[in-house]
Amino acid sequence: MSTATSDRPTPAHNSLTRDVWVNFKRWSRKAIRNPTAFFLEIVVGVFSLLLFSAVFGDVGEFALTQAGYADVDYLTYLVPAVFMQATMGSAFSSGVGLVGDLESGMFEKVTAMPMGWTAVLLGKAAADLLRILVQLLVVLALAVALGASVETGAAGVAGIMGVALLVGLLFMSIANILGVLVRDEEAINAASMLFMFPLLFLSPAFIPVADDIEWVARLNPITYGVDAIRALVIDEDVLTVLDVTRFGGIYDTLVPAVAVLVGLNLLFGAIAVRVLGRASSADAA
């Protein structure tokens, strides 16, 4: 079929970075519009810190002594646990946001716009990560105010945030994949509980991992997030599920843990892009 190409209207479009920015702005705006959820997630984090340190305090100190962490305060030991809990909770909100878009028709509307899916996803992910970052900084400040300490200083804090964001991104991918598959906000919320508690308890989040569940903890991504953050908090090599000695000091924890998290991110990120891309082009029924 021949068509007079000279007379075609010029398509509206942006650069990739501009598209990312546009989507980042939209999702950040929505987060600001909904401050209750934002602060509630912070409150849950701080509340968990206080609750767990009060309830498990003595048991925790005993377990730490047994595991060779006699010099570590239990509140400090709990910081990574609370970080992971807040990160996962917040990451699942990202899936809830996606379901909201699927239900409101915005998902289709955005698909019909001249923006690539990568830009749409990156913009949303960036906004979600910024939200998590702000929440974690608040939780960390409160933890420090309560008596926790970060032995590796400012660089350590930056590292902690980096690791938390890696975990956040991983669970955002998972939550968004679930969002497309189940398309139901309540199911996503229920799934977040289903993920959060087993993964936290089957990791060294609250107490060092017992020998008989070590193999489970090895398969649990939260183990790597918890240990990497804990290494930065107490400045010790804490990774027990893998036997790494070649990097020295806390890098024996950080390098393998970050490598595992990056690998999982690549895998689940690719699946998320694929699942969302598919949903956007065949979402017709």
Next chain:
Amino acid sequence: MTYSDGTEAVRDLSLSIPRGEFFGFLGANGAGKTTTIKMLSTLLTPTGGRARINGYDVVDERTAVRGTVGYMAQHVSVDRELTARENLQFACEAYGVGGADRESRIEELLELVDLADVADTPAENFSGGMQKRLDAATALVHDPALVFLDEPTTGLDPKARNRLWDYFERINDAGTTIFLTTQYLEEADALCDRLAVIRDGGLVADDSPEALKRRVGGSRLSIDVEGGEEAIAAAERVARQHDWLTDEAALETTGDGLAVATSSPADHGSDLLVALRDAGVDISGFEVEEATLDDVFLTIADEGTDGLDAGGEDTDELDAESQQAAPAAASGTGQ
């Protein structure tokens, strides 16, 4: 277009829509309207056939198609957490409507859809009609050459509906091609230059609203005549002398008398009755049946292609149209 579950939603559909036309796409629920509009707006990849929108291929030049069309989905699609202004800002930015133009464009659209007073209210506080209007405005921020409107007034009250109609007519007058799907023939009749009817995934009619109405109905006069077949034949001869009744199809004999299809039943009916009485025909009954617009639609959608021009597989015609100097805003064949 066949879905993965084997449902064939649209087949052998051939259409060419010239720039600036207000095109109406009619059909019952499940006839294939939304599937067609989603294929043309690139939201669905066709399993067969080709289509060009504004000169761009819907499969190979997807992003270019998206950048030259506006799309208003059947269900309201606005970000309810954001205000009307923020929804428009997002749409402007997504379509690359630049800084200086943006604010004036947003103000203009807010005025146009009558939401200027509530511009800074989150859309979740809007009524359904207001959300629809906002949705329509966001589909138009980039002044697209062609707009797809998928049942834009379904579920609206008459006032909100009339307001949207106004709005669509205005942008069409300004040169925007409109592809409208609707279940309401009244809406199609009020707005469209041309109508196509889809049934079971294929076209069963494609013409101007007037021609379509003429072809499937209009009004029908029934005149009963005393005196059997001879009298009926005599009456037919008298009726045929009227020059508005030269069309064979418009006049037929029934067991009781004559049946006449006409667009002006009052004039033609009284003319005919006077002529018959003057000719000595004994009239025993007279009735005018007005075909409602809904009846017309139902007749076409239910009866199929009998006596109507189907778009069918006539792809040659499509090529010819596409080669003309003024290119088609939308053209394509699908399977």
